[in-house]
Amino acid sequence: MDKEIEQGYNEILESLRKRSLWILHYCTGCxxxxxxxTMTSRYDMGRFGIVPFVTPRQSDILIVTGYxxxxxxxxxxxxxxxxxDPKYVIGFGSCSINGGIYWDSHSVIKKLDSYMPVDLYIAGxxxxxxxxxxxxxxxxxxxDTGKADGYRRYKENYxxxxxxxxxxxxxxx
Amino acid sequence: xxxxxxxxxxRGTVEVKRKQRVDIIVDNADIVSAxxxxxxxxxxxxxxxxAVDWIEEQQFEVVYVLYSNAxxxxxxxKARIPRENPEIETIEDLYPNANKYEVELTEMFxxxxxxxxxxGKPFLLENWHDLPPMRKDFDSIKYATEHYEARHRKENxx
Amino acid sequence: MVEKILLxxxxxxFAFLVGIFLEGFKRKMVxxxxxxxxxxxxxPLLDIIKLLSKKDNISHGLMFDLGPVIALSGSILTVFFxxxxxxxxxxxxxxxxxxxxxxxxxSLGMALGAGESGNPNAxxxxxxxxxLMLGYDLPFVIALSTVxxxxxTTNLYEIVAxxxxxxxxxxxxxxxxxxxxxxxxxxxxxxxxEVVVAPQEVATGPMVEYxxxxxxxxxxxxxxxxxxxxxLFTDLFLGGASNLGYFFLKIFGxxxxxxxxxxxxxxxxxxxxxxxxxxxxxxxxxxxxLIVMIGG
Numbered sequence: 335m336d337k338e339i340e341q342g343y344n345e346i347l348e349s350l351r352k353r354s355l356w357i358l359h360y361c362t363g364c365x366x367x368x369x370x371x372t373m374t375s376r377y378d379m380g381r382f383g384i385v386p387f388v389t390p391r392q393s394d395i396l397i398v399t400g401y402x403x404x405x406x407x408x409x410x411x412x413x414x415x416x417x418x419d420p421k422y423v424i425g426f427g428s429c430s431i432n433g434g435i436y437w438d439s440h441s442v443i444k445k446l447d448s449y450m451p452v453d454l455y456i457a458g459x460x461x462x463x464x465x466x467x468x469x470x471x472x473x474x475x476x477x478d479t480g481k482a483d484g485y486r487r488y489k490e491n492y493x494x495x496x497x498x499x500x501x502x503x504x505x506x507x
Numbered sequence: 508x509x510x511x512x513x514x515x516x517x518r519g520t521v522e523v524k525r526k527q528r529v530d531i532i533v534d535n536a537d538i539v540s541a542x543x544x545x546x547x548x549x550x551x552x553x554x555x556x557x558a559v560d561w562i563e564e565q566q567f568e569v570v571y572v573l574y575s576n577a578x579x580x581x582x583x584x585k586a587r588i589p590r591e592n593p594e595i596e597t598i599e600d601l602y603p604n605a606n607k608y609e610v611e612l613t614e615m616f617x618x619x620x621x622x623x624x625x626x627g628k629p630f631l632l633e634n635w636h637d638l639p640p641m642r643k644d645f646d647s648i649k650y651a652t653e654h655y656e657a658r659h660r661k662e663n664x665x
Numbered sequence: 666m667v668e669k670i671l672l673x674x675x676x677x678x679f680a681f682l683v684g685i686f687l688e689g690f691k692r693k694m695v696x697x698x699x700x701x702x703x704x705x706x707x708x709p710l711l712d713i714i715k716l717l718s719k720k721d722n723i724s725h726g727l728m729f730d731l732g733p734v735i736a737l738s739g740s741i742l743t744v745f746f747x748x749x750x751x752x753x754x755x756x757x758x759x760x761x762x763x764x765x766x767x768x769x770x771x772s773l774g775m776a777l778g779a780g781e782s783g784n785p786n787a788x789x790x791x792x793x794x795x796x797l798m799l800g801y802d803l804p805f806v807i808a809l810s811t812v813x814x815x816x817x818t819t820n821l822y823e824i825v826a827x828x829x830x831x832x833x834x835x836x837x838x839x840x841x842x843x844x845x846x847x848x849x850x851x852x853x854x855x856x857x858x859e860v861v862v863a864p865q866e867v868a869t870g871p872m873v874e875y876x877x878x879x880x881x882x883x884x885x886x887x888x889x890x891x892x893x894x895x896x897l898f899t900d901l902f903l904g905g906a907s908n909l910g911y912f913f914l915k916i917f918g919x920x921x922x923x924x925x926x927x928x929x930x931x932x933x934x935x936x937x938x939x940x941x942x943x944x945x946x947x948x949x950x951x952x953x954x955l956i957v958m959i960g961g
Contacts, residue, residue, distance in 0.1 A: 347714075347718050350711055350714050350715065350718075351714070351715045351718060353705075353708075353711050354708065354711040354712045354714070354715040374699075374701070375699055375700045375701050378696070378701040378702055378703075380692075380696060380701060380702075380703060380704050381696075381701070381702045381703060381704055381705075382704075383704050383705075383708055383711060383712070387864075387869075388864045388865075388868045388869060389868050389869060389872075389873050389874075389876075390876075391723065391873070391874055391875060391876030391877075391880075392869070392872070392875070392876045392880055394715075404632070404633055404634065405631065405632075405633055408633065416723075417876075418719050418720070418721040418722070418723065418876045418877045419719065419720040419721040420719070420720060431658065432657070432658040432660075433651075433655075433657070433658075437651070437657075438647050438648040438651050439647065439651060440637075440640040440645070440647045440650050440651060441631075441632065441640070442651075442655070443655050443656075444651070444655045444656065444657050444658065445655070445656050445657065445658045448656050498656070501654075502634075502654060502655065503633070503634055504633070504634035
């Protein structure tokens with residue numbers, strides 16, 4: 335009985351929580367240029383309760399916009415670990431999926447989900463604002479069904495992620 | 508115009524390419540003195556310091572791009588240096604913003620800069636143990652496939 | 666006794682609901698002015714629920730945890746002092762003076778908490794908040810002195826009672842009312858005085874290290890803050906109200922006016938904001954004081 339009450343409580347909470355998602359306004363690559371039209375009058379993601387915030391402590395979603403090189407990866411991981419649970423990661427554009435046009439570069443990683451748990455990828459170079467808003471809607475569905483569990487995966491498989499991070503970043507921390 | 512007088516002060520070849528661009532080719536030893544005279548001529552802005560890898564001739568070409576706000580002229584100073592143990596003199600005291608460009612030269616091409624205290628410190632590349640990546644003999648694809656995990660790709664479109 | 670306890674719950678609840686509604690309405694209104702659709706009206710409530718339901722919490726020390734609590738309790742205490750039609754909770758003969766002191770508690774709690782976090786942005790934000798307070802408090806205190814002089818009392822309930830039948834403070838001393846409006850506006854920290862929480866410069870200033878439940882508390886405090894500033898202005902210059910409906914309508918109208926200014930203005934630098942407050946509002950506050958002293 336207690337379990338059912340707790341489950342019901344969690345369900346209500348999740349359905350409320352998904353309506354207020356704050357993204358960390360940290361731009362790693364060129365994909366960030368698609369965010370301003372998504373925020374402002376033309377596409378207005380504010381109507382879903384999605385607002386950009388400036389510090390990792392206050393944010394729920396980390397959008398990795400575009401290519402991630404080694405120097406950026408270090409900062410992204412730090413920012414991600416500073417965010418408070420529950421937190422979600424959206425890989426944005428083909429660069430974060432398989433390296434994109436930087437597949438042969440000496441400083442750009444090719445597969446983001448070996449280094450941090452990614453809940454959702456948006457394909458395209460660049461994804462249009464419609465695609466971004468669609469991805470937010472999809473993320474809300476994932477939260478509703480409990481499938482957006484990247485932060486839990488990160489804790490469970492911490493050694494795996496840490497091993498991969500050490501491989502490209504060397505020994506740090 | 509004063510640009511024609513550059514020949515008299517600079518040891519090297521001065522070529523007026525067009526109205527607003529001068530190419531100056533100097534020896535390795537004369538870089539600092541040439542830049543010094545150019546600064547006296549009013550070239551007050553250092554736009555870029557970079558290098559070109561001429562691997563077939565076993566040479567690096569160091570390129571300095573200067574701009575004169577008063578005369579609206581771009582001056583490009585080029586110097587060839589040997590590819591083995593490349594070393595140049597710093598121009599940090601002439602143009603303070605050259606510091607970071609020179610750090611980049613050391614990092615990306617392995618050209619040592621004498622007199623720059625930051626030369627050799629990691630700047631853009633972190634945790635780097637390979638050849639400097641902008642050299643022509645550095646194999647970028649090999650490095651990328653060795654170091655960064657690639658996503659498994661399907662062979663057909665099923 | 667039971668009545669008092671019930672009131673002690675109901676009055677802050679009313680203040681919170683009004684504050685949260687005004688916040689949501691403001692977001693919707695700003696969105697419409699910018700030709701957006703805007704978030705739903707209950708968006709601030711959803712934000713607070715989300716923040717309070719965060720699973721992690723980061724603490725930087727005892728004072729860091731206590732900061733939002735002090736800020737919130739200071740705000741609730743202030744709400745008890747402000748005359749709300751129908752309720753009378755705390756009242757003393759000099760409560761306008763007491764109110765001036767109590768209203769600072771919130772900022773001080775925030776300052777102590779944010780100082781503990783050790784983030785340079787937080788320190789800059791706190792320094793800005795206290796500097797801005799120096800700015801807007803000068804004309805505000807002069808305006809309040811004018812009000813005290815005019816009605817010859819420091820009791821807020823008596824001031825409200827003296828303004829019945831449209832003898833509003835705003836009609837009796839228009840210059841002072843405008844000055845007090847500008848000072849209230851500065852205290853609310855909206856554009857162009859949004860120097861404290863400037864996200865583009867100091868990354869939300871004092872709140873930079875606050876997240877999760879701490880930030881939830883601070884947002885509740887913000888809702889109270891909106892109510893306090895507007896209700897105080899309403900009581901002092903718009904004659905209070907005979908029932909809650911009128912009171913709410915007056916606050917609502919005032920807030921709409923504030924939002925118009927907030928939407929169209931950019932941001933002052935901190936020294937310009939203080940210079941602005943110490944120049945024209947102060948001069949006009951003194952003129953208003955002089956008029957009341959001469960004309961009675």
